[in-house]
Amino acid sequence: MTNDRKFFLFTVIIFLFLGFHEPVLAQTTDVQKGQASWYGSKYHGRKTSSGERYNKNHMTAAHQTLPFGTKVKVTNLDNQESVIVRINDRGPFVGNRIIDVSEVAARKLDFHREGIGQVKVEVLELPGDYNPANAGFYTIQTGSYFDLEHAQTLSQRLKAFDKHLPVELQEQQLGNKKVLRIRAGRFENRQQAQAFNDLLKEEGLQGLVKEA
Incomplete structure (x- = not known):
């Protein structure tokens, strides 16, 4: 990875941490x-x-x-x-x-x-994977698995890519089966999430940018 890329990654990580301390809750008035x-x-x-x-x-x-x-x-x-x-x-x-x-x-x-x-x-x-603490942020859904071992392996690869990257493994019921969804990062806007997803793409770890 070039120095420019490293600097860019460091900048994105700073944005990640800026978002941890002042979450913006979505308006979910009934x-x-x-x-x-x-x-x-x-x-x-x-x-x-x-x-x-x-x-x-x-x-x-x-x-x-x-x-x-x-x-x-x-x-x-x-x-x-x-x-x-x-x-x-x-x-x-x-x-x-x-x-x-x-x-x-x-x-x-x-x-x-x-x-x-x-x-x-x-x-x-509300959607089954909705977490009000994440409202107003964007994340990267990097995979959906039925097999726990595969999900854990990808989670470990993401954490190895960046030890500061929040990685969440969510379990949802899909019919008679349980599906494991992996979400990485907590970004303040779609542009930041997409920029980080481009970096993940270089390692074959990219996913879909979604509202958290």
Whole structure:
């Protein structure tokens, strides 16, 4: 590794430690009331902030702070129609709107023609790997394994690459099996996480940058 690379790695590590002491908690208020909007054909097929492709026919939505994968119940306060959507995008960023639902969800809520509606948003389920202490940060998911030995081996390689790198081994239930997910680092923004992921790539240890 060149001296420039070492200096860059050292700088990223400093950013890592700066993030440990003042965690920013996500706003996971159980109930919100406010204005909702929707987005449709113009964005159909485009990548969302979570990396998924937006599908106007799927029951999804954008929210400014809720973790990706959160399931919420959205109720139109004018007619009491409600739907359950999954958060997979960021937004809306217009006025004081609190959620941006897919086109099909807007039709079911019956505010598609108006474009906006007054709604209540209730959090039903947070993603299984959500940790409120990590909210507002980014991490690198470097692998998913069913075998504990393989997961531990990769965790050790990551720690050997950088002894200061936080490495977390999470266990989740997937059907009848348990899956082990490895997450490395705790970065203040996506750019820092991606820069560190580029360094991991040189050692064949790269993963996917995700919101923690």
